[in-house]
Amino acid sequence: MFLFNPRKYEREHADSRSRELVEKTIAFFEKKGLQKIKEDDQSKVWYQDFLDFIKEEQVFASLLTPAAYGNGDCRWDMWRLSEFNEVLAFYGLCYWYAWQVTILGLGPIWMGDNEAAKKRTAALLRAGGIFAFGLSERTHGADLYSTEMTLIPQPDGTWLARGSKYYIGNGNCAALVSTFGKLADSGDYVFFTVKTDHPNYECVKKIDTSGVRQAYVAEFVLHDYPITAADILSRGKPAWNSSLNTINIGKFELGCASIGIATHALYEALNHAAARILYGRAVTDFPHVKKLFTESYARLTAMRLVAWRAADYLRSASDDDRRYLLYNPIVKMKVTGQGEKVIGLLHEVIAAKGYEQDTYFEMALRDIGMLPKLEGTEHVNMALIVKFVKNYFFGPVDYPEIPRRCEAGDDGYLFRQLTGGLSSVRFPDYRLAYKGNTLANVAIFREQVELFRSLLAKAPPGKAQAEDIDYMLAAGELFTLIVYAQLILENARIYKTQDELLEQIFAFLVRDFSGFALRMILSYENSSAQEEIFRAMIRKPAMDTASFTWVWGAVYALRDQYVMNE
Numbered sequence: 001m002f003l004f005n006p007r008k009y010e011r012e013h014a015d016s017r018s019r020e021l022v023e024k025t026i027a028f029f030e031k032k033g034l035q036k037i038k039e040d041d042q043s044k045v046w047y048q049d050f051l052d053f054i055k056e057e058q059v060f061a062s063l064l065t066p067a068a069y070g071n072g073d074c075r076w077d078m079w080r081l082s083e084f085n086e087v088l089a090f091y092g093l094c095y096w097y098a099w100q101v102t103i104l105g106l107g108p109i110w111m112g113d114n115e116a117a118k119k120r121t122a123a124l125l126r127a128g129g130i131f132a133f134g135l136s137e138r139t140h141g142a143d144l145y146s147t148e149m150t151l152i153p154q155p156d157g158t159w160l161a162r163g164s165k166y167y168i169g170n171g172n173c174a175a176l177v178s179t180f181g182k183l184a185d186s187g188d189y190v191f192f193t194v195k196t197d198h199p200n201y202e203c204v205k206k207i208d209t210s211g212v213r214q215a216y217v218a219e220f221v222l223h224d225y226p227i228t229a230a231d232i233l234s235r236g237k238p239a240w241n242s243s244l245n246t247i248n249i250g251k252f253e254l255g256c257a258s259i260g261i262a263t264h265a266l267y268e269a270l271n272h273a274a275a276r277i278l279y280g281r282a283v284t285d286f287p288h289v290k291k292l293f294t295e296s297y298a299r300l301t302a303m304r305l306v307a308w309r310a311a312d313y314l315r316s317a318s319d320d321d322r323r324y325l326l327y328n329p330i331v332k333m334k335v336t337g338q339g340e341k342v343i344g345l346l347h348e349v350i351a352a353k354g355y356e357q358d359t360y361f362e363m364a365l366r367d368i369g370m371l372p373k374l375e376g377t378e379h380v381n382m383a384l385i386v387k388f389v390k391n392y393f394f395g396p397v398d399y400p401e402i403p404r405r406c407e408a409g410d411d412g413y414l415f416r417q418l419t420g421g422l423s424s425v426r427f428p429d430y431r432l433a434y435k436g437n438t439l440a441n442v443a444i445f446r447e448q449v450e451l452f453r454s455l456l457a458k459a460p461p462g463k464a465q466a467e468d469i470d471y472m473l474a475a476g477e478l479f480t481l482i483v484y485a486q487l488i489l490e491n492a493r494i495y496k497t498q499d500e501l502l503e504q505i506f507a508f509l510v511r512d513f514s515g516f517a518l519r520m521i522l523s524y525e526n527s528s529a530q531e532e533i534f535r536a537m538i539r540k541p542a543m544d545t546a547s548f549t550w551v552w553g554a555v556y557a558l559r560d561q562y563v564m565n566e
C-alpha cells in the first residue's frame, strides 16, 4: 500500500532511530486522540504538549541538526524529512507549521559561515528550542527587494537593528529568529539572529489566521536591538542567497504536508461513506461516489509519487545537477494545488459531515488552501517554472540515472546551493520517462506533450504574449503538467505502481491538459497557428473500465483501515 497509514506503518528506513522517531510521533498523536486535537484547535491552545514531546524525544535535534554539529543519529536527510512533513500534517497542520518555520529559521544559520552560531543552534535544538524565520514584512509581500528592516552601524563596530516583521511563525518564543534586513551604510542584505526574550524584541501581536490557529504567527518589532558580529549569519550576496535557498527547502515541504492532510481526509471520508446507508444502500455504491474516490486516490497517489521523486533529485543536487530547481516549485505549486483538488472531491462525498467540529476533515477543509499561498504564491512559483521551458525541451544532455535515494545521508549541498543562472539548468531527454510504457492514456498524454513541444518550435509566444504575465502563467500550466507526468512515470517505475492505477492517473492528466488547452483558446488571443495546436491538444482519455474497477477496488479496500483514536 502506497499511502501513509499509522496503523500499518511501513517505510524503508536506513536505521532504527529514523523509524523510531516516526513511530513515537504516531504514538504521541494517537495517544492524544482526535477529540483533544480538535478541542485544542478550537480553543486555539498553544501546542506545548507537542513541544514537550519534541524535546523529550529529541525529535527536532535528531532530524534538523546536520551531522557535523550533532551526535551520532543527527543528520539533515531529506528522505526522512519529506515523510515527517506528511506525518505531522496528517495529524494537524499547526504541528507541521511549528516544524516548518523551525526549518526555515535554521536555513540561514546552517547556510551561513558563523560557526559559533551553528554550535549554539545545535545546543538550542538539544534543549528543545524551536526557531523562526523573519523574512516577510507587512507591506512588501513577495517583494524582498523592498525589505525595510535595517542594521544601523555604531562607532564601536556593532549595530542597532530597527524595523518590524509580519507573519512570523513561532515569533512568540523561538530560541532564535533568523531575521533578514539591510545594512544601513552599504545597503547590503544581511541575515542576523535575535532572541525573542530580549527586552528590545517586542512581540506586538498574534496575527490570527483562519488556518493553523494554534500557532503563534507574530508581528514583531526590533527597537534598536543591539547586534554584534556574533549574531550575523551572512552579508551581501550570501545573505540574499540564504533567503532564496532556505525557501527552496521549505517550499518542497509544503507539498508533503498537503499529502498528509489529503491522506487523513481520504480515510475519514471513505469510512464515513462506506458506513452510511441512504435509500437502502451504502453511499459508496453510488457510481458518482466511486468516481470521486477513484479520482481522489489517483490524484493523491500521483502527488506522493511526484513529491518523493522530487526528493530524490533534491538529495542528488550538486552544482552540476540543479534539476531540483524545477522539480521543487512543481511540488510546491502543483502538489499543493492537487491537495486542494482532492479535498474538494472528497468533500463532495463527505458533504455536511466535513463541516462537523469533531472531524479531522473540518480542519483539512480549512487548512489545505494555505499551502499553495505560503512561501511564494502559485504565481510566483509559476513565474519561476517557465524559465526552464526552453532547456527542458531543447538541447537535452545526459545524466546518470537517479535511483531512489533512501540511504542515510546528510544532504549538505542544500546549505551551499548555487543561485541564479536558472536558464542554464539542463535536463535529459524528457522522452526517456515514457520508454517502454504502452498504456493507452500514457500514449495519449505523450501526444499532447509533443504538441506542446511543436507549439514552442513552430508557434512560440509572440513578444506581446511573452510580456503578458497572465498569458505566460496560463501556458505554464501545460508545461507544469508535463514535468509532473515525467516525475510520476519515473517513480511509478521505481515503486512498481500498478498499470491500472497509472492508467487512471494519466486519465486525469489527459483531462487536465485538455482543460488548460481549452482555456488558452477561450481566454486569450492566439495566432491561428497557435490556436490550431491548442485545439489538437484537446483529447479524451481512453475510457478504461477495467482500470477504473481495479482502482476503485483498491480504494474501497482502505475502508476502516485507519480510524484515529478518539
Ligand SMILES: Cc1cc2nc3c(=O)[nH]c(=O)nc-3n(C[C@H](O)[C@H](O)[C@H](O)COP(=O)(O)OP(=O)(O)OC[C@H]3O[C@@H](n4cnc5c(N)ncnc54)[C@H](O)[C@@H]3O)c2cc1C
Pocket (backbone or CB within 6 Å): 101, 133, 134, 135, 136, 140, 141, 142, 143, 166, 167, 168, 169, 209, 212, 217, 373, 374, 375, 376, 377, 378, 379, 380, 383, 469
Ligand atoms: C499563516 C501564515 C504564516 C506565515 N509564516 C511566515 C513566516 O514564518 N515567516 C515569513 O517570513 N513569512 C511568513 N508568511 C508570509 C508568507 O510567506 C507570504 O504570505 C507569502 O510569501 C506571500 O506574500 P503575500 O501573501 O503578502 O502576497 P503578495 O506578495 O502581496 O502577493 C499579492 C499578489 O501578487 C502576486 N505576485 C507577487 N509577486 C509576484 C511575482 N513575482 N510574479 C507573479 N505574481 C506575483 C501574488 O501571486 C499575489 O497574487 C506567513 C503567512 C501566513 C498567512
